[in-house]
Amino acid sequence: MKKPFTIVVFTENKIGLLNRVTSTLIQRHINIESLTVSESEFPGIHRFTIVILEEEEKVQKVVKQIEKQVEILKAYYFSDEQTAFAEIALYKINSASVAKEEGLKSLILKHQLKELSKEGEFLILEKTGKKEETNQVFEELKPFGLLGFVRSGRVSLSKMIGSFSGHLQEFELHSKEIITKYN
Amino acid sequence: MKLVKEEVQDQLKKGQKPQRMTGAHAIIQSLLAESVDLIFGYPGGAIMPVYDALYDYQDVLKHVLTRHEQGAIHAAQGFARVGVKPGIVLATSGPGATNLITGLADAKIDSTPLVCITGQVGSQLLGTDAFQETDIISISMPVTKWNHQVTKAEEIPDAIAKAFHIATSGRPGPVLIDITKDAQFAELDFLYKKCKGFRSYIPIPKLKQESIDQAASLIDVAKKPLILFGQGVILSQAEQVFKKFVEKTGIPAAWTILGLSALPTEHPLNVGMLGMHGNYGPNKLTNEADLLIAIGMRFDDRVTGKLETYGKNAKVIHIEIDPAEINKNVFADVAVLADARDALLALLDKVSPNEHIEWHDQFKKHMALEVEKVISKELNPEKDGLTMGEVVKRVNDVTKGNGIVVTDVGQHQMIGCRYAKFSQSKSNVTSGGLGTMGFCLPAALGAKLARPDREVIAIIGDGGFQMTIQELGAIFQTKAAVKIIILNNQFLGMVRQWQQLFFDKRYSSTELVNPDFITIAKGFGIEGKTVSERSSLEADIARMFEHNGPYLLEVMVDKEDNVFPMVPTGACVSEVRLD
Numbered sequence: 001m002k003k004p005f006t007i008v009v010f011t012e013n014k015i016g017l018l019n020r021v022t023s024t025l026i027q028r029h030i031n032i033e034s035l036t037v038s039e040s041e042f043p044g045i046h047r048f049t050i051v052i053l054e055e056e057e058k059v060q061k062v063v064k065q066i067e068k069q070v071e072i073l074k075a076y077y078f079s080d081e082q083t084a085f086a087e088i089a090l091y092k093i094n095s096a097s098v099a100k101e102e103g104l105k106s107l108i109l110k111h112q113l114k115e116l117s118k119e120g121e122f123l124i125l126e127k128t129g130k131k132e133e134t135n136q137v138f139e140e141l142k143p144f145g146l147l148g149f150v151r152s153g154r155v156s157l158s159k160m161i162g163s164f165s166g167h168l169q170e171f172e173l174h175s176k177e178i179i180t181k182y183n
Numbered sequence: 184m185k186l187v188k189e190e191v192q193d194q195l196k197k198g199q200k201p202q203r204m205t206g207a208h209a210i211i212q213s214l215l216a217e218s219v220d221l222i223f224g225y226p227g228g229a230i231m232p233v234y235d236a237l238y239d240y241q242d243v244l245k246h247v248l249t250r251h252e253q254g255a256i257h258a259a260q261g262f263a264r265v266g267v268k269p270g271i272v273l274a275t276s277g278p279g280a281t282n283l284i285t286g287l288a289d290a291k292i293d294s295t296p297l298v299c300i301t302g303q304v305g306s307q308l309l310g311t312d313a314f315q316e317t318d319i320i321s322i323s324m325p326v327t328k329w330n331h332q333v334t335k336a337e338e339i340p341d342a343i344a345k346a347f348h349i350a351t352s353g354r355p356g357p358v359l360i361d362i363t364k365d366a367q368f369a370e371l372d373f374l375y376k377k378c379k380g381f382r383s384y385i386p387i388p389k390l391k392q393e394s395i396d397q398a399a400s401l402i403d404v405a406k407k408p409l410i411l412f413g414q415g416v417i418l419s420q421a422e423q424v425f426k427k428f429v430e431k432t433g434i435p436a437a438w439t440i441l442g443l444s445a446l447p448t449e450h451p452l453n454v455g456m457l458g459m460h461g462n463y464g465p466n467k468l469t470n471e472a473d474l475l476i477a478i479g480m481r482f483d484d485r486v487t488g489k490l491e492t493y494g495k496n497a498k499v500i501h502i503e504i505d506p507a508e509i510n511k512n513v514f515a516d517v518a519v520l521a522d523a524r525d526a527l528l529a530l531l532d533k534v535s536p537n538e539h540i541e542w543h544d545q546f547k548k549h550m551a552l553e554v555e556k557v558i559s560k561e562l563n564p565e566k567d568g569l570t571m572g573e574v575v576k577r578v579n580d581v582t583k584g585n586g587i588v589v590t591d592v593g594q595h596q597m598i599g600c601r602y603a604k605f606s607q608s609k610s611n612v613t614s615g616g617l618g619t620m621g622f623c624l625p626a627a628l629g630a631k632l633a634r635p636d637r638e639v640i641a642i643i644g645d646g647g648f649q650m651t652i653q654e655l656g657a658i659f660q661t662k663a664a665v666k667i668i669i670l671n672n673q674f675l676g677m678v679r680q681w682q683q684l685f686f687d688k689r690y691s692s693t694e695l696v697n698p699d700f701i702t703i704a705k706g707f708g709i710e711g712k713t714v715s716e717r718s719s720l721e722a723d724i725a726r727m728f729e730h731n732g733p734y735l736l737e738v739m740v741d742k743e744d745n746v747f748p749m750v751p752t753g754a755c756v757s758e759v760r761l762d
C-alpha cells in the first residue's frame with residue numbers, strides 16, 4: 001500500500017546533486033509531493049527533505065539508489081510516525097474589506113495564525129503545522145476572499161536516536177581505511 | 184614545439200612543485216600523471232585548445248581519431264574492457280558531447296571505467312544558447328557515475344584526479360568532465376595530486392565477517408548449489424581465487440554474458456550460460472537448486488526471466504559491491520557486501536571441500552539433451568546453408584581460446600557468447616546491459632589497441648555493422664589488425680526471430696538490402712572476402728588470420744535460422760525452450 005514517506009538526504013554542497021536525486025525518483029516514476037533543500041547541522045553539508053507517496057519496498061530500493069550516488073553522504077527514509085514534521089502556509093486576504101469582521105479575528109485566534117504583514121491593503125497570515133491543519137485554515141479563510149495561498153515543503157526531524165553525525169564519523173574512518181588498503 | 188619523451192618525463196618530475204601553464208596543457212599533464220598513453224576522440228571548436236596542446240605531446244600521448252564520437256567512446260570501452268586502464272575520450276561541445284550519450288549509457292550499465300572530457304563554450308556564454316552549447320551535465324547525469332563542469336583553469340587538476348578515482352574504483356563507471364573554453368585558455372599553477380578518496384564516496388563497503396560465516400554455512404549444507412557469476416569477478420581481479428573457490432566447493436558455475444571468460448569455458452565445473460539464450464541446464468536447474476551463489480552479477484531480467492518464479496527452491500547468497508543491487512530484483516538471504524575478491528578470499532578458507540557428483544550429473548544430462556537438440560545442429564549442420572555457430576567453431580579452432588571476441592547485438596552475439604571458447608579472462612567484449620547495436624566495430628578497434636599482442640575478432644551482424652561502419656576509417660588509419668567477421672543473414676535477425684515466434688511471422692521492416700561490404704572495405708583499404716560455401720570456410724578463416732593487418736570476412740549464413748534455447752520474455756527460466 002502507498003503511504004507517505006519522508007526521504008532525508010545528506011549531500012555535499014555541490015551544484016547538480018539535486019538533479020541526480022530527483023532524476024533517480026523520476027526514473028522509477030515516483031512523484032515528489034514536496035521538496036525542501038536547506039543547510040544541515042554540519043557545515044558544508046546540505047539536507048534534502050523529500051516527501052513521496054509510495055510503497056515501502058520501492059522506497060527502500062530508491063533510497064539505496066540515491067545513497068550510492070557519488071557526493072551523497074547518506075539517505076534515510078521515515079514514515080510519518082517516526083518524525084516530527086511541519087509545513088508553513090501563507091494566506092493573503094484583502095484587509096480593507098474584512099478587517100472589522102469578528103469572524104476573522106476569532107479564526108486567527110482559534111488557529112493561532114501569525115500576522116506576517118499588514119502593510120497597505122493586504123493582510124498576510126501564516127500558519128505552521130501539518131497539511132491537514134493548513135488545509136483547514138485554507139477552507140475557513142475562503143469566505144473572506146483568499147487572494148493568495150502558498151505552502152512550503154515539509155521540514156522534518158526524526159524522533160529516533162542514532163544520528164547522521166555518527167555516520168559521518170564512520171564514513172571518514174572507513175574512507176581512510178579504504179585509502180590505506182587499496183592504494 | 185614538439186616534446187620528446189624525456190622532456191615530458193622531466194616536466195612530470197618537476198611536477199612536484201607548481202608550474203605555470205594553460206588549462207589545456209594542464210589537462211594533458213593530468214592525463215599523463217594518470218599514466219594515460221592513448222585517447223580516443225574527435226576535435227571541434229570548444230576543445231581546440233586541448234587539441235592544440237596535444238600537438239606537443241604526440242610522442243607520449245597517442246590520439247586515435249575515430250570517425251564519430253560514438254565510435255570514440257565505444258572504442259574507449261573496448262580498450263578498458265580488455266586492458267588495465269580506463270578508456271579516455273575527448274570531444275567537443277554540443278553535438279560532439281551528445282554523440283557520447285549512447286556510449287556513456289552503455290558503460291554505465293556495464294560498469295566500464297571511462298573518463299570523458301568535453302569542451303564547453305566559454306563560461307560567460309553558459310546558458311545563452313551559444314553556438315554549440317548544450318547542457319551536457321544535465322543530459323549526461325543519469326548515464327554517468329559522476330560528472331562535473333569546470334569553469335576555472337585552477338580547478339582542472341583536482342577535477343581530473345577525482346574523475347580517475349571515481350571511474351576506476353568500487354563499481355567502475357563512466358565519468359564526464361565538461362571544461363569551458365576559457366578555462367582551457369587561462370593559466371594556472373599546475374600541481375597534480377592523485378585522488379585517493381573522499382568522505383562522500385564509499386567505493387568499497389566494509390566486509391562483514393558474519394556475512395561470510397553465514398554464507399559459508401549455507402554453502403556447506405547445500406545439496407544442489409549453483410554459482411552465478413558476473414563481471415564482478417573480472418572487475419575485482421578475482422579470477423584466481425574464484426577458480427579455487429569453485430574447485431574446492433565443487434559447485435557448478437554458470438555465467439552471465441559479462442562474466443564470460445572469467446572462468447575458462449572448458450573448465451569441468453563451468454556449466455555454461457545463464458539467461459534468455461543461455462544453456463539448458465543452468466536455466467532449467469536454477470529452479471531446482473537449493474542455493475544460488477551470485478557473485479558480481481545483478482540479476483538482470485534477461486538472466487532471471489519471470490522474477491516471481493525465479494530460483495523458487497533456493498536460498499540466495501549475493502556477493503556484490505554495490506549496496507543498491509542487494510534485494511533490488513532477487514531477495515538475498517545472505518548479502519555479502521564487498522569487493523568480490525575480498526569476499527572470495529575470506530570464503531575460501533571457511534568452506535568445506537565437496538564434489539556434488541549427482542548434482543553435476545544432472546547438468547551433464549541436460550547438456551546431452553541440448554547437444555542433441557540444438558548444439559550439434561548449430562556446430563555440425565547437415566543442411567546446405569551455413570550456420571553462425573559453425574563459423575564461431577572454426578574461429579575457436581584457430582584461436583584455441585586465446586583470442587578476444589568482440590560481438591555486436593543480436594543473434595550473432597548470442598551465438599558468439601554461447602560457442603566462443605575462452606581460456607583467458609577479459610576476452611569477451613559485448614554490450615550486455617544496454618544491447619547497443621554498433622558497439623562492436625569501434626570496441627574491437629579499442630580492444631586491439633589495448634592488446635596488440637592478442638587476436639581480436641569482431642563478430643557482427645549485417646545490421647549492426649552498418650551502424651558504425653564509418654569506423655573502418657579509424658581501423659584503416661590506425662592499421663589495427665582487427666579481424667572482422669560479418670555474419671550476414673540479410674535480416675535484423677534477432678528482431679526477425681521474435682517476429683517469427685511471437686508476431687505471426689509478420690516481418691515488418693527487418694529485411695535488409697545490403698551494400699557490397701567487400702567493396703566498401705576495399706574503399707577503406709581493408710582486404711576482405713565473401714564466403715557462402717562450407718567447403719571453403721576453414722581456408723577462408725585461416726587466410727583471414729594469416730593476413731597481416733585488418734581483414735573483413737563476410738559469411739553468408741542461412742537467412743532464417745533461430746537462436747535456441749530460448750526463455751521467452753516474461754516466462755520462467757525453467758520454461759526454457761529447445762525449439
Ligand SMILES: Cc1ncc(C[n+]2csc(CCOP(=O)(O)OP(=O)(O)O)c2C)c(N)n1
Pocket residue numbers: 591592593594595596618619620621643644645646647648670672674675676677678
Ligand atoms: C541501437 C539499437 N537499435 C535497435 C536495437 C534492437 N535490435 C536488437 S537485435 C537487432 C537486430 C540486429 O540485427 P543484425 O545486426 O543483423 O544481427 P543479427 O541479429 O542478424 O545477428 C535489433 C534491431 C538495438 N539493440 N540497438
